Amino acid sequence: MTQSTAPSPRTRIRRKPERARYDVEAINAIVDAAVICTVAFQIDGAVHAIPTIHWRDGEHLYIHGAKASRMLTALTEGEACLTIALADGLVVARSAMHHSMNYRSVVVYGRFELVTEPAEKERSLKALIDSLYPERWDTLRPINDKELNATGVLRIPLAEASAKARDFGVKDDDEDLDWPVWAGVIPLATTLGTxxxxxxxxxxxxxxxxxxxxxxxxxxxx
Amino acid sequence: MTQSTAPSPRTRIRRKPERARYDVEAINAIVDAAVICTVAFQIDGAVHAIPTIHWRDGEHLYIHGAKASRMLTALTEGEACLTIALADGLVVARSAMHHSMNYRSVVVYGRFELVTEPAEKERSLKALIDSLYPERWDTLRPINDKELNATGVLRIPLAEASAKARDFGVKDDDEDLDWPVWAGVIPLATTLGTxxxxxxxxxxxxxxxxxxxxxxxxxxxx
Incomplete structure (x- = not known):
């Protein structure tokens, strides 16, 4: 496992640091695999968190929403902490304490900035649509100025981020290996229905x- | 859609309030359908958020972790905001702005309390295992005092919570209905692999x- 250095003290993973990754490739791969993140922020000193759709374009993670929302206002005024988590598997052990999950997660710290320039905003919304549905943007009824204006787009650099993952089998205690229950990993995946x-x-x-x-x-x- | 009243001002959903639910049944159903939540909290006035496994037992949501972790300490000392989000479908429209997602989400505000009484702690860990794998707890190598002691279990009441969901089809503009692209909903689900x-x-x-x-x-x- 590639282990690089945390970009800041608040990003450094303290619990099970052997599961940490700080390199761009590892972080981008998890950001791109997920659709929903949770953004935590403060309003008047109180903590709030809201799940929202995200996407990535280059070195930034983007979110969007109605321009008038509380969240978008608060995010341009203070620090945020953003999390992404993907459940990849159920780790089924012979003792309760060694049950676990395989997962991939990312935590990002920083400050969001508003994307205000219309052409850049449109380019970022194209990146959202095309990240979910490759090349769909150009087939759609074109976006108009009113729609573009009503949408707030925010981005945060992925510079101060950490990734954490568990992706291995069961770690039971040696003396439990013959305990008479099934042990193994049951993969979980997000799949499309009809x-x-x-x-x-x-x-x-x-x-x-x-x-x-x-x-x-x-x-x-x- | 059953619409009850928000239990507190900070719980009231302001954006698209027609998607809000505040009743126990709606909130519990989403809590029970998800495995991973994100817990947002403060340390020395700075915002942090961490994804973690959760489960429900009665009127409380539970999380656990190593007793010595920063998060568990911080959570017993201040307010938290907890989020759960499930992606249920891709809403594919004829214009970019009407693309959306079907989802279910919950936001909980409150303060965690540590579960300290050993029998109650053991009962809550049994609820975790059996919520993922019905009736598995009693088939496992029994938990011992050392394991029980090393694990921190926290719970938060689900009293101050809101649920939000989108679960309908495409809402395109009338003048776009004959735009020549496919429109509809593609369901997303978490499924088990081999x-x-x-x-x-x-x-x-x-x-x-x-x-x-x-x-x-x-x-x-x-």
């Missing part, structure tokens, strides 16, 4: 997504 | 979990 088309959409092709279909029959025209 | 058993575990039965297997062949002896 698309449900809108009535007006007969005969058109379901877009590809970055997620894994449950079976081949879930894809294609519907 | 279990990978430990070498010593041949012939034993894979435990049932509360998650949905990808196919029937993923279950049974392995």
């Amino acid at each position: 698309p449900r088309r809108e009535d007006d959409s007969v005969g058109r092709t379901v877009p590809a997504t970055r997620f894994r279909p449950q079976s081949d029959s879930d894809r294609g025209a519907a | 279990p990978r058993r430990e070498d010593d575990s041949v012939g034993r039965t894979v435990p049932a979990t509360r998650f949905r297997p990808q196919s029937d062949s993923d279950r049974g002896a392995a």
